[in-house]
Amino acid sequence: MENTQIQEYQDLTKKRNSAKTYHIDTYGCQMNVADSELVEAILISEGYKKSIDINSADAIFVNTCAIREQAEEKIHSQLGRYNLIKRKKPEILIGVLGCMAQNLKDDLLENKPYIDIVLGPDSYRELPKILNQRKRILDSIVDTKLSRYEVYQDLFPHRKGGANAWVSIMRGCDKFCTFCIVPFTRGRERSRNLESILQEAKDAVDNGYSEITLLGQNVNSYDYQNLKFHDLLEEVSKTKKLKRIRYTSPHPQDITEELLRVMAKHENICDYVHLPLQAGSNRILKKMNRTYTREHFISLVKMIREILPKVGISTDIIVGFPGETNKDFEETISLMHEVKFDSAFNFKYSSRPGTKASEYSERINDQEKKDRLQKIINLQKKHTLERNKILIGSIQDVLIEKESKLSASHWAGRTDSNKWVVFDKKNSQINKIVQVKIKEARGVTLHGELLNKMEAA
Secondary structure: OOHHHHHHHHHHHHHHHOOOEEEEEEOOOHHHHHHHHHHHHHHHHOOOEEOOOHHHOOEEEEEEOOOOHHHHHHHHHHHHHHHHHHHHOOOOEEEEEEHHHHHOHHHHHHHOOOOOEEEOOOOHHHHHHHHHHHHHOOOOEEEOOOOOOOOOOOOOOOOOOOOEEEEEOEEOOOOOOOOOOHHHHHOOOEEOOHHHHHHHHHHHHHOOOOEEEEEOOOHHHOEEOOEEHHHHHHHHOOOOOOOEEEEEOOOHHHOOHHHHHHHHHOOOEOOEEEOOOEOOOHHHHHHHOOOOOHHHHHHHHHHHHHHOOOOEEEEEEEEOOOOOOHHHHHHHHHHHHHHOOOEEEEEEOOOOOOOHHHHOOOOOOHHHHHHHHHHHHHHHHHHHHHHHHOOOOOEEEEEEEEEOOOOOOEEEEEEOOOOEEEEEOOOOOOOOEEEEEEEEEEOOEEEEEEOOHHHHO
C-alpha cells in the first residue's frame, strides 16, 4: 500500500471511529417496523444518536422487505441514493438489514460494493461488534445466520411515540405457503416467553401508549411451553391501564373458538380479526399450500361474527397465481360477495425466487393480473362502503392516533373494529379514547362528530 493510500485509510478509520449518528429507513410489514425499533435501541445503547438529516448521518441502515418484487425494486433505488451520499462522504457506513439481506446477500455484495454491512433478521444482536469491526477494516461484513432460538426477548425497542406500540411475540414461520419467502428469510417458528412479553406491554403503558399490537408471522401459532395464543392474550389483557390490544397476522388454520371467546370476554381486546384468504378457489388454495378450504374459511367467518357481532374482518387476496383460471378467479369474487370483508389488502402475484411457486410453469400474463386486481379492488371498495354505512348514526369509541391528512383542525383515529374515523378536534387530545357519533361514510373512512360525556350518555 502506497503512502497516500495508507493516509486515506487512516483518515477514513479516524472518521469512522468518531461516527455516532444514524438513520434508518424501513420497508415492509409491521415486523420490520418492530425490528427497526429494536435496532434503534441497540444503536442508542452504543452511544449513537438519531440524525435529523440523512446526509449528515454517520451510519445509514435500510431494513428491507423481500415479500414482493416491487418492494425490492424500491429498496434497490434507495440504495442507489445512499451510494450518491457515500461518494460525497466516503466514511459513511451503509447497512442492509432484514429479509433482502438474508435472501439476496450474494447479489448485494456483488453488485453494490459500497454496502458495508449485511445483517439478517436474527443477527441484530451482533450489530455493536460489527460496527466496531467495520471501523478497522474495509471489507464488507456479513452475518445472515438463521437461528432456531433468537427472539430478542431480553431486548426492548426504542419507540418514536404515538398511540400504538408493536410487541413482537414470536418469529419465523412453519407454514411454507408456496408463494412466500418468509420461512427462508426469517427461519422457523419460535415463541418468546410470557414474562418478557408482559413486561414489554407494561413498559409500553408506562411510556404513554394506549394500545399494543402483538406481532408474529403467524401470531396465533404462538406456543411457549404449551402456553397457546389464547392463553397469552388472556394474560396480556390483564395489563393495568392497557386500553386496547390488537394482533397480526394470524393464519386461518390457527383461529380457534377459545381465542374468540377470550376476545369476547375482555373489553380491551379489540373486535377486529385480520383473516388472510389469499384465494377463493380450493384448487388454488391447495397449490398455495394454505391448509384450509374455501368452505372452512367461510365457516370461520361465520363463527367469528357469531361470537363477536361487532367485529371488523379484513383479509389479504392474491390474484394471478400460477394456473389461476377465470373460473378460479370468479370463485374468489363469489367468496368476497358472500363474506363482504370490511377491508382487504389486494395484490397481484409476484414470483419470489426460492419459493415452490416460482417453479410453476402456468404463468398469468401481467395485463390479466392487472385486470383481475382492479376488479377485486373495485369490489372491495363497494363492500367497505356497505359495511361502513351500517355504522352511520352509531356512537363509536375512537382512539385518536394522528392529525388528519386533509385538515389540521381534524383528528384521525380508529374504532375498536379498526375503521378510520375523521372528526373535529375540539378540546380532545391525541392518544385518548373519545366517543364519536358517525355522521357519514366516505369510502374507507368514516366521518363523525366528537361527543362530550353528556351527549354520549
